[in-house]
Amino acid sequence: MTTASASFGDPLIELSGVTKTYGRGQAAFQALRGVNFVIGEEDFVAVMGPSGSGKSTVMNILGCLDTPTSGAYLFRGVRVERLLRKERALLRRHYLGFVFQGFNLLARTSAQENVELPLLYRGESSSARHEAARAALSAVGLSGWETHTQAELSGGQQQRVAIARAIVTRPALLLADEPTGNLDTQCGREIMELLSVLNREKGITILMVTHEAEMAEYATRVIRFVDGRVESDVRNRERR
Amino acid sequence: MLWNALLLALRAIRRNLMRSFLTTLGIVIGVGAVITMVTLGNGATKAVQDEISSMGSNLLMMRPGQRMGPPEGAPNFKSGDAEAIQTQVGGLEAVAPTAAKSVTAVHMARNWSTSVTGTTNAYFKSGNWRLTSGRTFIEAEERAGKAVCVIGETVRRELFGSGNPVGDSIRIKQFSCEVIGVLASKGQSAMGRDQDDTIVMPLRTVQRRLTGRQDVDALLVSVKDGVSTGMVMERIKTLMRERRKIADGEDDNFNVMDTKQIAEALTGTTRILTTLLGAVAAVSLLVGGIGIMNIMLVSVTERTREIGIRLAIGALEGEVLLQFLIEAVVLASLGGLLGIVSATGASAALAKILKVPFLFNPGINALSFLFSAGIGVIFGYFPARRAAHLDPIEALRHE
Structure with a gap:
């Protein structure tokens, strides 16, 4: 392993001096104490660290769900922390994909409809939605499962549907928050294989939070957080 | 965007069919009640108007005493009053004196409690009565006070069944009375009185054989x-004050009512x-609207995670707002539609039971529907x- 001080390709994301404080006065809690890093296009970054180290906070800020208390967040050169709530929502809609630990599919809704959801908000036609959703489901290996609802799918399959939903819009950045946390090791490996393939073959930039060292090995780069700061930032010499 | 929101709303309603139905029940009942009440009310108004026109237009009714309450001490009219009015007041079609008495009429083994009105032929004209068979009184019968009568449809049905009564006779008290005619049915009056439950006789017959008095009610x-x-x-008031010898400054001891006013x-x-x-x-x-708001609030709490997913995926606040708003409006409108359907059924059935005409009122239906949609907007x-x-x-x- 070597220390990666510079980014891999063109910079997609730049964080500089980002802090985040929750609460005020005596109860104030500093979740981030000055975070700097750059993520290039087509990177596959694993963020690790103990609970409370600030990795979830970083995820929320990168995902435009939260804003930093101070510091700058550049997404393709845009100062995200200066955007309005609505503009951040549009940024999410057009450039980001989310995968969660708990899958977060809509209940009583078919896999197809779940995957179509982001396209619905983009205002795409019904036929375009259909085609794109089928393609995305096929890319995650779920051809033939389109009509199944969340209750009829295994955990691994649900996470695949969630990944299909995240990539159906061809996002610039895929954010995955402990994507294997609710799965057994075998299923977790399969999901990581899938993410790895999507990164390599489709060139999707991925940022993943995990606390399992084994899963981090699939990434090309590992950033470790401790107490709201980046403790180490290393590139995997050989990824799995 | 609107179409998408509608699609999402319909999906959400379909996912919770039972709860959606119970939510709209308040609106269904509300809209149903409003439309039923207004429809029946309009029917009743129509019934009153029909009855007034069946009573005859331009009809004045004169009774002794003040307008409201019993005729305390006020003397009845005399038979001569009718003739005096007829001859001394111009512009009159007919003047009919009436004297009424409750009796039991008997034919064969059947009997029927009804009321007898003693009057003249003018009564048929002023009351807008038509005959289905037989004839009215001839002058000799009126003058002599003969025992003849014209009966209403209800009396005919109760005493003769399906038979033709003309030429037959009925017994009232101690005397037998020949049926010379049958009145065409007028149905129920606005006050719920059966107008066909009547027997009409010459005034003199009633005065001599039933009331035993010479006056007129x-x-x-x-x-x-x-x-x-x-x-x-x-003119009638002036004439009657003279005939009843009422001093200047004293109140009338009789009243004259215009049926138009009554109508x-x-x-x-x-x-x-x-x-x-x-x-x-x-x-x-x-109340139905508040019910919708209640359920929508529960629904928002229950679907917090779903809303989170939508927001993370890139739904704008406005889109989430629109989705829930449309869901509420669709629920309320569906309730309104169901309400209109059930109200139409209920008011048609009730109109039959209450014997008022059923008048479909497009205005109130449209208004109720718009109102329920509006409730969806406000409470959603x-x-x-x-x-x-x-x-x-x-x-x-959120878990």
Whole structure:
């Protein structure tokens, strides 16, 4: 392993001096104490660290769900922390994909409809939605499962549907928050294989939070957080 | 965007069919009640108007005593009053004196309690009565007080069944009375009295054989078309004050009513009742709206995670707001539609039971529907705004 001080390709994301404080006065809690890093296009970054180290906070800020208390967040050169709530929502809609630990599919809704959801908000036609959703489901290996609802799918399959939903819009950045946390090791490996393939073959930039060292090995780069700061930032010499 | 929101709303309603139905029940009942009340009220008003026109237009009714309450001490009219009015007041079609008495009429083994009206042939004209068979009185019968009668449809049915009574006779008290005619049916009056439950006899017959008095209970005066009833009323009042020897400054001890006034009073009353009942029903619509708000708030809490997912995926606040708002409006409108359907059924059935005409009123149906959709907007807005303002991070963490 070597220390990666510079980014891999063109910079997609730049964080500089980002802090985040929750609460005020005596109860104030500093979740981030000055975070700097750059993520290039087509990177596959694993963020690790103990609970409370600030990795979830970083995820929320990168995902435009939260804003930093101070510091700058550049997404393709845009100062995200200066955007309005609505503009951040549009940024999410057009450039980001989310995968969660708990899958977060809509209940009583078919896999197809779940995957179509982001396209619905983009205002795409019904036929375009259909085609794109089928393609995305096929890319995650779920051809033939389109009509199944969340209750009829295994955990691994649900996470695949969630990944299909995240990539159906061809996002610039895929954010995955402990994507294997609710799965057994075998299923977790399969999901990581899938993410790895999507990164390599489709060139999707991925940022993943995990606390399992084994899963981090699939990434090309590992950033470790401790107490709201980046403790180490290393590139995997050989990824799995 | 609107179409998408509608699609999402319909999907959400379909996912919770039972709850959606129970939610709309308040609106269904509210809209149903409003429409039923107004439809029946309009039917009742129509019934009153029909009855007034069946009573005859330009009809004045004279009774002894003040307008309201019993004729305390006021003397009845005399038979001569009718002739005096007929000859001394101009512009009259007919003046009919009437004297009434409750009796039991008997034919073969059947008997029937009804009332007898003693009057003259003028009664048929002023009361707008037609005959289905037989004839009215001839002058000799009136003068001699012969035991002849014209009977109403109800009396005919009760005493003769399906038979033809003309030429047959019925027994009233101690005397036998020949049936010479049958009146065409007029149905129920606005006050619910059966107008066909009547027997009409010459005035003198009733005075001699039933009341034993020479006086008259009431006078029916029908005014010629084109003659002002107000003017006629004044002339009659002046004449009667003279004939009844009422001193200047004393109140009348009789009253004259214009049926038009009665009609206006009655339709006014039914209108007020309709409005009141409609208002009460509208309150239930309001309660239905609060029910929708309640369920939508529960729904927002229950679907917090779903809202979080939508926001994370890139739904704008406005889109989430619109989705929940449309869901509420669709629910309320569906309730309105169901309410219209059930109200049409209920008011048609009730109109039959209450014997009022069923008048479908497109205005109130359209209004109720729009109102229920409006309730959806008003009571859906607060929960929808709450959903749209959720913090996506918190919402995603929600269990």
